[in-house]
Amino acid sequence: MHFFLRFALASCLLVWLSGCTPVQAWERGTLARPEMALEPDTMEQALNNHVYFSKEASSGGNSASGGGCGCN
């Protein structure tokens, strides 16, 4: 590719990067809505994690402790 074309592309990319700005603390009203949560039901997530790491017979999976019996 021609050098100047690359240069133009890189310049565009640099300008585009400067458009990234952090969301300020007081602008998070929409992000704070319950439907925006990655996991809407924390209880269900905890149970699913428990079943998951029990079936995997692994210890410490998903930051929960225990062995493979699923009884803890």
Add this chain to the structure above:
Amino acid sequence: MDEPANVLLKTLLLYCLLSTTQVFALEPGDVAPAFSLPGLRSEDGTSTTLADYRGKVVYVDFWASWCPPCLVSIPLLNELRNRYVNAGEDFEIVAINLDSDPEDGIDFLLDDPVQYRVLSDPEGATPASYEVKGMPTSYLLDKTGTIRLVHEGFKRSDIDMIEAQVELLLEEN
């Protein structure tokens, strides 16, 4: 090494290194930035400025109705404020609501009314000047308008620590 692609890569990396946003925060000892804001309720047309509270220990509280810990703090702060004001102490709370739609803040206060002034800054100019990093953030100012305590977040037990600080500042002249 001097191939164009490498130069581009270096430029990009350099940009990434240099483009980190600098984070400054107001700290105890800084003078609280002035503000002049209208009340949250639209019929409350007069503006309130920070200078109106000069000579008092002031607790400036930034909150929004979508922030659960803010809502925990409000009844506790109102109780604290009423206790001190009714005792004739030079203490006052001024809250700044940051809901982009002020109606949301008004709705919450209908259920949990407060006796201190609640101002509205949906544009966020005041929290920007106070460099608010999280919600809620509050600033306890002494009688000269100097920030003495920056409090981020809120849990129920925090109110005792806040009261102790208020008590200390009230004893100063």
